[in-house]
Amino acid sequence: MRLLIVIPTFNEAQNIADLLHRIQRLLGNTLAPHILVVDDNSPDGTCDIVTDLTHDRYPGRISTLCRPAKMGLASAYVEGFRWGLAHEFDAIAEMDADFSHDPIYLPRMAAALKSRDFVVGSRYTSGGGVKGWRMWRRIVSRGGSLYARAILNLPIHDLTGGYNLWSRHVLETIGLDRICSDGYTFQIELKYRAVQRGFHGIEIPIVFEDRFAGHSKMSRRIVWEAVWRVWHLRLAGRRL
Ligand SMILES: Nc1nc2c(ncn2[C@@H]2O[C@H](COP(=O)(O)OP(=O)(O)OP(=O)(O)O)[C@@H](O)[C@H]2O)c(=O)[nH]1
Numbered sequence: 001m002r003l004l005i006v007i008p009t010f011n012e013a014q015n016i017a018d019l020l021h022r023i024q025r026l027l028g029n030t031l032a033p034h035i036l037v038v039d040d041n042s043p044d045g046t047c048d049i050v051t052d053l054t055h056d057r058y059p060g061r062i063s064t065l066c067r068p069a070k071m072g073l074a075s076a077y078v079e080g081f082r083w084g085l086a087h088e089f090d091a092i093a094e095m096d097a098d099f100s101h102d103p104i105y106l107p108r109m110a111a112a113l114k115s116r117d118f119v120v121g122s123r124y125t126s127g128g129g130v131k132g133w134r135m136w137r138r139i140v141s142r143g144g145s146l147y148a149r150a151i152l153n154l155p156i157h158d159l160t161g162g163y164n165l166w167s168r169h170v171l172e173t174i175g176l177d178r179i180c181s182d183g184y185t186f187q188i189e190l191k192y193r194a195v196q197r198g199f200h201g202i203e204i205p206i207v208f209e210d211r212f213a214g215h216s217k218m219s220r221r222i223v224w225e226a227v228w229r230v231w232h233l234r235l236a237g238r239r240l
Pocket residue numbers: 007008009010011012038039040070071072073076095096097098100210211215216217218
């Protein structure tokens with residue numbers, strides 16, 4: 001299986017090199033994933049760090065898309081997915097750059113993909129969890145997943161999570177160019193579109209850790225978008 005990991009970054013200079021080393025150390029000789037970093041012209045020089053590492057340490061194993069300006073998480077992922085499809089990858093994983101998503105779980109997720117269409121790295125299934133978050137973040141995240149699950153009637157417990165693995169046929173089919181969400185809702189919308197089209201997913205437990213360094217991009221706007229967008233998705237239903 002040719003596996004691509006897409007990592008969107010905005011101001012992750014303090015995390016990205018260590019994360020790339022960790023992925024290579026843990027998975028370089030087994031899953032041997034290719035990594036695509038999609039950076040939005042981070043003022044802290046994230047893209048230059050990745051480009052240097054690519055040339056000096058990991059030629060042929062890491063690629064970068066350095067975009068001209070901050071265009072949002074969803075558009076970074078969609079561009080990364082398209083790149084992966086165009087480059088003939090069989091499976092594409094999403095992963096944050098801040099160490100919240102430990103690459104150690106990827107082999108189990110990849111094994112699970114053999115019998116499913118997509119795999120959700122899940123905090124809210126037996127064996128999963130969250131470390132280091134304050135109470136309000138826990139409530140927003142857990143509550144957001146419960147809220148979306150109830151309104152969209154989805155069989156998945158961690159809907160807002162961004163550590164997922166997709167078979168290429170799912171990403172080819174779900175209409176990436178019609179995705180309308182940006183923040184948390186992007187992760188909900190991907191899963192909703194996949195289930196709407198009859199694809200089957202499985203949740204693999206992960207323990208999510210608070211970001212290692214750098215600043216959160218979480219905002220009230222992102223939370224409010226999730227509150228109303230879930231209704232938008234439900235009303236759009238099969239027309240999505
Ligand atoms: N390319 C790109 N990446 C982004 C953008 N916004 C966030 N990211 C990256 O997307 C990933 C998830 O964003 P986070 O800020 O970690 O969001 P979060 O996990 O909900 O919140 P915190 O961990 O508290 O910051 C990280 O790797 C970010 O650097 C963006 O506009 N463009």
